Amino acid sequence: MTSASAPGKVILCGEHAVVYGRPAIAVPVGEVQALAHVDAGGPGQGTLVVAQDLERTVAVGKADKEDPLAQIVRLTLEQIGGETDPDLTITVTSTIPIGRGMGSGAAISTAIVRALAEHHGQWMSSRAVSDLVYQVEQIYHGTPSGIDNTVVAFEKPIFFVKEVGWEVFWVGRPFLLVVADTGVTSATWQVVGDVRRRYEADPDLYSSLFDRVGAVSHKARTAIEEGNLDTLGRLMDENQALLQQIGVSSPEVDRLVAAARQGGALGAKLSGAGWGGNIIALVTRETSARVDMMLRLAGAANVIITEVR
Ligand code: PMV
Numbered sequence: 001m002t003s004a005s006a007p008g009k010v011i012l013c014g015e016h017a018v019v020y021g022r023p024a025i026a027v028p029v030g031e032v033q034a035l036a037h038v039d040a041g042g043p044g045q046g047t048l049v050v051a052q053d054l055e056r057t058v059a060v061g062k063a064d065k066e067d068p069l070a071q072i073v074r075l076t077l078e079q080i081g082g083e084t085d086p087d088l089t090i091t092v093t094s095t096i097p098i099g100r101g102m103g104s105g106a107a108i109s110t111a112i113v114r115a116l117a118e119h120h121g122q123w124m125s126s127r128a129v130s131d132l133v134y135q136v137e138q139i140y141h142g143t144p145s146g147i148d149n150t151v152v153a154f155e156k157p158i159f160f161v162k163e164v165g166w167e168v169f170w171v172g173r174p175f176l177l178v179v180a181d182t183g184v185t186s187a188t189w190q191v192v193g194d195v196r197r198r199y200e201a202d203p204d205l206y207s208s209l210f211d212r213v214g215a216v217s218h219k220a221r222t223a224i225e226e227g228n229l230d231t232l233g234r235l236m237d238e239n240q241a242l243l244q245q246i247g248v249s250s251p252e253v254d255r256l257v258a259a260a261r262q263g264g265a266l267g268a269k270l271s272g273a274g275w276g277g278n279i280i281a282l283v284t285r286e287t288s289a290r291v292d293m294m295l296r297l298a299g300a301a302n303v304i305i306t307e308v309r
Contacts, residue, residue: 001039004114008032008096009103009151010179010271010280012308013239014160014217016195016246018145020207022214023161025221026151029179029306034094034107036115041087047073049112051092061085072109072136076116079132080124090115097302099185101272105140106148109133129153142189157308159221173227174309177280178260178291182252183301184276191248191273198247206246213242224308233266233282240269248274255298263287263294 007028014024041048047060049069056069061084063070069092077084090112096104110133117124130146130153137144145162160166199206216239223231240257243249249257253270260268260281268281283291283305292303 001037002115002119003035003037004111004118005033005035006107006110006114006152007155008034008107009148010177010278011101011147012157012177012271012280013220013236013269014213015272015274016192016243016248017210017213017217018147018160018162019143019192019195020199020210021162021164022210023159023217023221024145024147025157025159025217025224026147027157027177027308028151028155029102029304030155031304031306032094032096032102034092034096034104034111036108036111037091038115038119039089039091041089043087045087045089046085047077047088047090049073049090049092051108053092053094053098066139068105068109068136068139069112071139072112072132073116075132075135076113079128080117080120080122082116082120088119097181097278099187099277100181101188101270101274101277102179103148103152106133106137106152109136110149110152126153140188142192144188157224159217169221170225171309172225173229174307175224175229175232176283176285176288177306177308178265178283178288178295179271179304179306180256180260180279180281180295180300181302182250182256182276182279183299184250184252186273186275186277188273191275195246195248209242209246213239216242229266229282229284236267236269236280236282237261243270243274250275252276252299253279256295256300257281259294259298260291263291265291
């Protein structure tokens with residue numbers, strides 16, 4: 001048997017604007033993981049993907065092209081030059097909440113690619129893994145920017161510009177993020193589609209909002225490189241105000257953001273597509289417990305604390 005894992009992620013700043021070519025920053029969240037195990041299967045069974053959390057078993061040979069689990073297996077086998085439908089059972093489990101902006105789809109795909117490559121005794125670069133996963137992200141999200149597959153495959157904080165490139169950058173001082181789940185699931189493609197309609201109705205307004213978000217990402221990168229956490233917190237607040245104007249916040253998000261700030265967070269914002277999902281708050285060792293408690297009292301369905309380094 002071979003096994004592999006992949007982390008979750010959060011977007012620190014720049015979501016939505018990143019779809020329109022402005023920069024964004026994303027960081028991996030290792031406290032939640034997707035796992036894939038590959039076992040030899042019975043003769044003639046073909047390749048089965050057993051997704052326990054989704055209560056699904058997919059026969060890769062019979063599934064259609066729109067099935068993301070089957071498609072990542074096919075693409076990987078093609079890439080590594082293996083048989084097309086070998087007798088294998090791939091079991092997938094994940095602690096990453098689904099539909100909450102934590103990259104669960106990208107992490108499941110990444111874990112499958114890594115486990116299958118290892119099973120075939122092949123090494124794949126993180127770039128090759130990311131490129132394969134991007135193809136399947138298109139099934140989940142329509143027109144994804146590519147930030148999720150990149151941060152999950154490379155497992156490093158990244159500064160990302162769609163179709164231009166991305167960089168791993170220096171974290172001057174490690175910092176803590178509290179990630180709090182609103183408990184509300186939202187479909188990224190729907191939120192992205194809604195923003196697209198608003199943008200088309202008023203391109204000047206939305207372009208200027210995206211420019212301001214892009215400026216936040218540039219300044220946030222400098223603040224992280226310099227270890228200037230007060231500035232980073234203020235920039236997260238500014239990003240949240242812009243996301244509200246873009247129309248992707250929600251009452252549940254606003255409630256948790258307010259609770260985090262009341263608890264002493266240096267800054268807080270939604271993370272990912274919005275209309276629910278997770279919020280992130282920048283905290284110190286001194287404020288993390290209080291912010292965690294305030295978020296739970298305000299109704300957070302789950303709270304994770306992660307260190308960015
Ligand atoms: O997959 P999520 O929920 O983290 O959202 C992705 C972030 C967006 O910028 C809204 C979309 C994208 O493709 O980058």
